[in-house]
Structure formats: structure tokens, C-alpha cells
Amino acid sequence: MSFLFILSTPFSGSTILWQLVGSSPHASSLPAEGQHMDSVREVMRGRHWDPDYEIPWERVRLEWEKEWDSSKEFLLEKSPPNLLRAAAIQEHFEPAYFIGMIRNPYAFCEGVARRPDNDMDVASAAEFWLQCAQAQTRNKAELDHILFFTYEEFAEDPAAIRDRILEFLPELECLDLDEPSDHSFMGHEPIIRNLNPIQIRRLTSRDIARINRVLRREPQLMADFGYDFIEPSLAQTIGSLKAKASSYALRAARFRGILPGPIVRRIEKLVLE
Incomplete structure (x- = not known):
């Protein structure tokens, strides 16, 4: 049994990536982002984008394990703020594997500033992107097991990214590109x-x-x-x-x-x- 974390900037396709990885018959996903589970929301939200805020990972792990199917090879989680705390996650979840992703800063800033549920303008969003990019640079350099690509690579050729994920973690065996997709009369x-x-x-x-x-x-x-x-x-x-x-x-x-x-x-x- 291994732990698999998706580390992605928010509003960057991470939910679709999470659904894709979770389509493996050998992966167990939490019902939603781990940070939003009622049992851990109090300790994971509020200061979630503060890099100095320490999360009680042993408590969080116990709560997450109640929701994961431990018979599966990979226990999957995706909460964007975790990209700031990947090193701590690696210490408390062994063995841990990571899939990292980042998005073009201009598109990221537009999406963040346009959202009605925050008070960020494009300059604040750019500061946010820098914070995330600095963290992802550390993650790429310091984590023991990480696959990294961009939102643009994923969006332009999801099949190629699927293949890279399976090469990184062949035990996933198969990933269904149809799983998160929409179907219509068109x-x-x-x-x-x-x-x-x-x-x-x-x-x-x-x-x-x-x-x-x-x-x-x-x-x-x-x-x-x-x-x-x-x-x-x-x-x-x-x-x-x-x-x-x-x-x-x-x-x-x-x-x-x-x-x-x-x-x-x-x-x-x-x-x-």
C-alpha cells in the first residue's frame, strides 16, 4: 500500500487529473478533497495557504484512513494547499508518491481574479502564483518520488500524460480517459x-x-x-x-x-x- 498525492495549483485542472488517476481499479480516492472533510476541516482550513502553519498530520492521516479503501494499492488525495507541505507529507505518509502540476501564470491570474468567492486582484493572484511556483520548484528538487508536468501538457495531450503516469506508477495498471469526460448529442x-x-x-x-x-x-x-x-x-x-x-x-x-x-x-x- 502506498500513498499518492496530487500537488497542483488551484483552478488548474487538478480535479480532472484526480478523477483520471482515481479511475484506476487499484486506487482509492477520498470522497472529496481531504482538506474539506468535516473531521479535519478545522485543522486544515483557515490558514491553509500559510506556509508556516503546521498541520497535525497524524490526526489527519487517521481520519483519512477511515475513508480510504486500504485494500487498494494506492490511497489517493488531492488538496491544492498541500503543495506547500509536501515535505511534511512525505515524512508522515510512507511510502509517498506525488504527481505535480502547474499552470501558465497569466491564465491562472485571470481565473483567480475572476472568481466571486475571493478578494484577489490580478496582482495578488500573481503573488499567489509565485508562492505556488516556488513551492513546486522545491517539490521537484526535494521529493523522493514525483512526476511533474504542466496544465498545458495535460490539456493538449491527456493520453500522453496518462502514459507518463502509468510509466511512473505501473501498478495503477490502467487509467480511463473517458471517466471524467462529458458526452453530448454532439x-x-x-x-x-x-x-x-x-x-x-x-x-x-x-x-x-x-x-x-x-x-x-x-x-x-x-x-x-x-x-x-x-x-x-x-x-x-x-x-x-x-x-x-x-x-x-x-x-x-x-x-x-x-x-x-x-x-x-x-x-x-x-x-x-
């Missing part, structure tokens, strides 16, 4: 698609400039993960206005039942990418 929907072009186009030149002021403090992080800086421009602002107007119109059509969700997603992809 045919098979992919399990994940790269939303970066759509989200980046929503950013204005001012947004880009504010993000860059933060990211340029750590330019090596961008290079290490294979990301390029985007420069603000008038074209970016015009594209942002077009993207936001198109998105609002398409969402209104979906909300009013004029168009079903799969068609809206395909039109949005054609219009905005």
Missing part, C-alpha cells in the same frame, strides 16, 4: 481542453502590466517552467473587450437555454481562441 467531449487562450484574452494591457511587475521579481521561475512573458499592448486590450463581450453573450445564451453547454463551449473556442 459527440464525445474531451476530458480537458486548454482554456488558456480564452482566459488570457480576457486580460487587459493594464492587467498584463500588473502581473508582470510581480512575475519579473522571479524571472527564473518563468523560465524553469517554460513560460514566456506577455507584453501589454493595445491589441491585448481590444482583444480583452471582445473576449469579455463574447463570453457574456454566450453565457447568457446558455443561461436562457438558447444553446446547450457543449455548443456554447465550442462556439467560445472558435470565437475566442
Whole structure:
């Protein structure tokens, strides 16, 4: 029996990755993110993004083990804040394996700032991305068993990522790419698609400039993960206005039942990418 943790920035496809890995007949997943279980929420939430906050892992492990099927080869967990505490997790869960993922910072910042349930603007989101990227750099260097890739690699070729996961952990035996996917009258929907072009186009030149002021403090992080800086421009602002107007119109059509969700997603992809 081994422990398997997904370490990913939030809003970066980690739930789909968790579903994919959990489709193995040899993996047991918690009902939801471990941090949200009622029995551990008090100790895992509140200061969850504070890297100095210490979690009582022995207590957490006992509670998680009540939900895992211990007859399975891999006990799977996914809580994004855990990427800050991977070293401690490795100490308390043996043997521990990790699958790490990160996302383009511009798309990440747009998604975080747009969410209604937080008070982050794009600059704060960029600070958040730096914190996560620094932690993932440490994780790649220090963890004993970790497979790492980007959201973009996963979204562009999920089959290739599936194969890399199975090469990393062949005991998983098989992963079902159909498991997390949608089906519609339009045919098979992919399990994940790269939303970066759509989200980046929503950013204005001012947004880009504010993000860059933060990211340029750590330019090596961008290079290490294979990301390029985007420069603000008038074209970016015009594209942002077009993207936001198109998105609002398409969402209104979906909300009013004029168009079903799969068609809206395909039109949005054609219009905005």
C-alpha cells in the first residue's frame, strides 16, 4: 500500500487529473478533497495557504484512513494547499508518491481574479502564483518520488500524460480517459481542453502590466517552467473587450437555454481562441 498525492495549483485542472488517476481499479480516492472533510476541516482550513502553519498530520492521516479503501494499492488525495507541505507529507505518509502540476501564470491570474468567492486582484493572484511556483520548484528538487508536468501538457495531450503516469506508477495498471469526460448529442467531449487562450484574452494591457511587475521579481521561475512573458499592448486590450463581450453573450445564451453547454463551449473556442 502506498500513498499518492496530487500537488497542483488551484483552478488548474487538478480535479480532472484526480478523477483520471482515481479511475484506476487499484486506487482509492477520498470522497472529496481531504482538506474539506468535516473531521479535519478545522485543522486544515483557515490558514491553509500559510506556509508556516503546521498541520497535525497524524490526526489527519487517521481520519483519512477511515475513508480510504486500504485494500487498494494506492490511497489517493488531492488538496491544492498541500503543495506547500509536501515535505511534511512525505515524512508522515510512507511510502509517498506525488504527481505535480502547474499552470501558465497569466491564465491562472485571470481565473483567480475572476472568481466571486475571493478578494484577489490580478496582482495578488500573481503573488499567489509565485508562492505556488516556488513551492513546486522545491517539490521537484526535494521529493523522493514525483512526476511533474504542466496544465498545458495535460490539456493538449491527456493520453500522453496518462502514459507518463502509468510509466511512473505501473501498478495503477490502467487509467480511463473517458471517466471524467462529458458526452453530448454532439459527440464525445474531451476530458480537458486548454482554456488558456480564452482566459488570457480576457486580460487587459493594464492587467498584463500588473502581473508582470510581480512575475519579473522571479524571472527564473518563468523560465524553469517554460513560460514566456506577455507584453501589454493595445491589441491585448481590444482583444480583452471582445473576449469579455463574447463570453457574456454566450453565457447568457446558455443561461436562457438558447444553446446547450457543449455548443456554447465550442462556439467560445472558435470565437475566442
